[in-house]
Amino acid sequence: MSLRIKAVVDKFVQELKEALDADIQDRIMKEREMQSYIEEREREVAEREAAWKAELSRREAEIARQEARLKMEKENLEKEKSVLMGTASQDNQDGALEITVSGEKYRCLRFAKAKK
Incomplete structure (x- = not known):
């Protein structure tokens, strides 16, 4: 057993x-x-x-x-x-318009209105 x-x-x-x-x-x-x-x-x-x-x-x-x-x-x-952008002035004795653009000065003695 x-x-x-x-x-x-x-x-x-x-x-x-x-x-x-x-x-x-x-x-x-x-x-x-x-x-x-x-x-x-x-x-x-x-x-x-x-x-x-x-x-x-x-x-x-x-x-x-x-x-x-x-x-x-x-x-x-x-x-x-x-x-x-330029500057414009008319302070001259001769009445010229001075415009300065990019350091360059331009003078205009005669100018007319732009035509439409």
Whole structure:
């Protein structure tokens, strides 16, 4: 009888060891799957972050180009204004009209109204 009990106990221990080994293997597989999933998600997040940073950099560069272009256009406008804006005076004894445009002086002794 004791041999029979020993055989039953040995069989139970063997089955328990097999079930335990199977459970351990299952947990190892689940942990690997979870680690793989985490790595994939981290990679996706890093790719999105890199794409976002590249887009941000592109937009910042475009803004810098537009700001430079606007600054240049403003400078050109200021130059045009200074060229177009002149001064006129008629303080001379001979009654001549003096016009100064871009540092150049022009004198007009006779002038007439513009025709419509």
